[in-house]
Amino acid sequence: xxxxxxxxxxxxxxxxxxxxxxxxxxxxxxxxxxxxxxxxxxxxxxxxxxxxxxxxxxxxxxxxxxxxxxxxxxxxxxxxxxxxxxxxxxxxxxxxxxxxxxxxxxxxxxxxxxxxxxxxxxxxxxxxxxxxxxxxxxxxxxxxxxxxxxxxxxxxxxxxxxxxxxxxxxxxxxxxxxxxxxxxxxxxxxxxxxxxxxxxxxxxxxxxxxxxxxxxxxxxxxxxxxxxxxxxxxxxxxxxxxxxxxxxxxxxxxxxxxxxxxxxxxxxxxxxxxxxxxxxxxxxxxxxxxxxxxxxxxxxxxxxxxxxxxxxxxxxxxxxxxxxxxxxxxxxxxxxxxxxxxxxxxxxxxxxxxxxxxxxxxxxxxxxxxxxxxxxxxxxxxxxxxxxxxxxxxxxxxxxxxxxxxxxxxxxxxxxxxxxxxxxxxxxxxxxxxxxxxxxxxxxxxxxxxxxxxxxxxxxxxxxxxxxxxxxxxxxxxxxxxxxxxxxxxxxxxxxxxxxxxxxxxxxxxxxxxxxxxxxxxxxxxxxxxxxxxxxxxxxxxxxxxxxxxxxxxxxxxxxxxxxxxxxxxxxxxxxxxxxxxx
Numbered sequence: 001x002x003x004x005x006x007x008x009x010x011x012x013x014x015x016x017x018x019x020x021x022x023x024x025x026x027x028x029x030x031x032x033x034x035x036x037x038x039x040x041x042x043x044x045x046x047x048x049x050x051x052x053x054x055x056x057x058x059x060x061x062x063x064x065x066x067x068x069x070x071x072x073x074x075x076x077x078x079x080x081x082x083x084x085x086x087x088x089x090x091x092x093x094x095x096x097x098x099x100x101x102x103x104x105x106x107x108x109x110x111x112x113x114x115x116x117x118x119x120x121x122x123x124x125x126x127x128x129x130x131x132x133x134x135x136x137x138x139x140x141x142x143x144x145x146x147x148x149x150x151x152x153x154x155x156x157x158x159x160x161x162x163x164x165x166x167x168x169x170x171x172x173x174x175x176x177x178x179x180x181x182x183x184x185x186x187x188x189x190x191x192x193x194x195x196x197x198x199x200x201x202x203x204x205x206x207x208x209x210x211x212x213x214x215x216x217x218x219x220x221x222x223x224x225x226x227x228x229x230x231x232x233x234x235x236x237x238x239x240x241x242x243x244x245x246x247x248x249x250x251x252x253x254x255x256x257x258x259x260x261x262x263x264x265x266x267x268x269x270x271x272x273x274x275x276x277x278x279x280x281x282x283x284x285x286x287x288x289x290x291x292x293x294x295x296x297x298x299x300x301x302x303x304x305x306x307x308x309x310x311x312x313x314x315x316x317x318x319x320x321x322x323x324x325x326x327x328x329x330x331x332x333x334x335x336x337x338x339x340x341x342x343x344x345x346x347x348x349x350x351x352x353x354x355x356x357x358x359x360x361x362x363x364x365x366x367x368x369x370x371x372x373x374x375x376x377x378x379x380x381x382x383x384x385x386x387x388x389x390x391x392x393x394x395x396x397x398x399x400x401x402x403x404x405x406x407x408x409x410x411x412x413x414x415x416x417x418x419x420x421x422x423x424x425x426x427x428x429x430x431x432x433x434x435x436x437x438x439x440x441x442x443x444x445x446x447x448x449x450x451x452x453x454x455x456x457x458x459x460x461x462x463x464x465x466x467x468x469x470x471x472x473x474x475x476x477x478x479x480x481x482x483x484x485x486x487x488x489x490x491x492x493x494x495x496x497x498x499x500x501x502x503x504x505x506x507x508x509x510x511x512x513x514x515x516x517x518x519x520x521x522x523x524x525x526x527x528x529x530x531x532x533x534x535x536x537x538x539x540x541x542x543x544x545x546x547x548x549x550x551x552x553x554x555x556x557x558x559x560x561x562x563x564x565x566x567x568x569x570x571x572x573x574x575x576x577x578x579x580x581x582x583x
Contacts, residue, residue: 031142060122061165076256087328088408094297115178153191162188173198174457208232209268242279243318258292294358325370329380340365397451418465433460438476443469491516528571539583
């Protein structure tokens with residue numbers, strides 16, 4: 001037996017194994033600009049038949065071509081010689097698989113559609129044998145800023161002190177969609193080249209947080225440059241939320257998981273280390289913790305959100321177990337002429353909004369989204385708001401679909417060019433703009449259901465593509481882009497006919513718990529019904545009057561859900577009025 005000796009170099013976080021075997025590794029392309037829409041092809045040779053390879057990916061924040069101790073591990077997954085992930089007899093395209101039929105060699109492609117994949121930086125890949133069969137191989141994939149004539153520059157600081165190597169994220173306006181991201185240098189200075197347009201710029205760095213309401217807002221005309229200084233916070237008091245992300249079935253730690261923390265306008269990020277552990281320095285508050293599902297699609301996990309109360313101090317031991325997907329939606333996305341759309345981000349959500357998952361389409365338009373079937377339904381659709389190539393399209397929808405463990409269901413999508421637009425403003429009942437909230441809609445056109453989606457900008461404005469039809473609009477209730485994160489709710493349904501070609505709908509939302517009576521309906525000469533909307537667990541009194549002067553108590557109820565149907569069986573008057581108050 002050949003002896004092997006392990007040498008660990010802590011400064012560079014590398015390990016070397018003296019081995020008789022020689023493994024070759026190539027990445028293609030090795031460098032590209034941040035406008036690249038293709039894939040990264042990985043080839044590994046010299047393996048033992050059926051051998052697994054652990055792939056780790058780091059962001060080289062200082063650009064020195066080495067993996068340094070403080071640089072984040074942003075992905076970690078295993079690929080096996082000859083390995084393919086299959087659910088219900090269909091390949092899960094998101095999980096890297098070996099397309100090379102030769103034994104002892106792996107060829108796979110990695111999607112670069114997720115935002116974090118295209119940060120302008122060196123991306124360091126390390127390929128490791130879990131059994132120590134070969135010397136760990138390190139290679140870099142470089143993302144450069146496209147050669148554009150417009151730029152924004154500035155300094156990232158905490159107070160007056162520059163912050164080295166912070167990430168500056170650029171979001172398009174008005175929909176806050178990811179455009180690109182760059183690292184600040186060792187002096188906190190950054191510069192990013194952009195196409196003409198309007199943008200919001202936001203700094204992020206593990207163990208700091210930022211106020212999104214203070215994002216740098218710039219508009220660039222052709223050939224223009226602008227300055228935007230940005231600010232992070234690690235203020236006092238600063239508490240931490242920490243714990244571990246692991247497989248829900250076997251407890252195996254999950255490394256390189258991208259995490260986001262939100263509390264109102266405050267935002268922070270973290271990554272799990274090689275042992276699945278994480279820690280984030282945050283302000284005293286309630287924090288919503290979200291695991292970025294589009295990168296976990298590479299490992300076939302579904303994600304959920306959790307909320308942590310850090311108002312009184314640091315919170316440790318916040319474990320986040322992730323279940324593996326056991327069912328699959330798959331199919332193809334094309335336009336009306338069967339031309340495929342590649343690198344399209346697909347979202348899936350269960351009907352009770354507990355779990356979500358992501359997937360991507362390949363160059364031929366084929367896609368897969370792995371989900372967790374547990375006796376309920378899931379909806380699966382491409383995101384028209386997060387895929388720039390679909391901005392001027394409407395896409396068909398299948399709605400909620402029952403799916404069982406081990407099942408693969410085909411759903412093909414056709415994107416049709418929009419011929420109209422629905423726009424407006426979202427505000428609260430005091431007239432304040434409500435930013436960063438999702439607004440969706442659907443319509444059945446010629447027997448086919450279509451979905452549209454947008455996110456309100458910093459002024460509460462939104463705009464969505466549409467086509468002729470009767471559209472039903474809704475404001476997202478829950479989650480990162482939901483009203484509940486702002487303590488608001490929308491009690492009404494919104495119907496918008498198209499034409500007119502440019503339809504306008506302004507929407508007012510209300511503080512959670514504000515009572516409303518909606519959907520009035522007469523059932524008989526003596527029976528009149530309506531829905532009471534409010535906060536579950538709260539007590540309300542409904543009153544009735546025939547003259548708007550004298551009011552009598554009609555119902556006193558405790559809501560068990562957001563809405564309750566009530567019926568007045570003594571509605572004999574020609575006119576009768578109703579009102580509700582919270583007790």
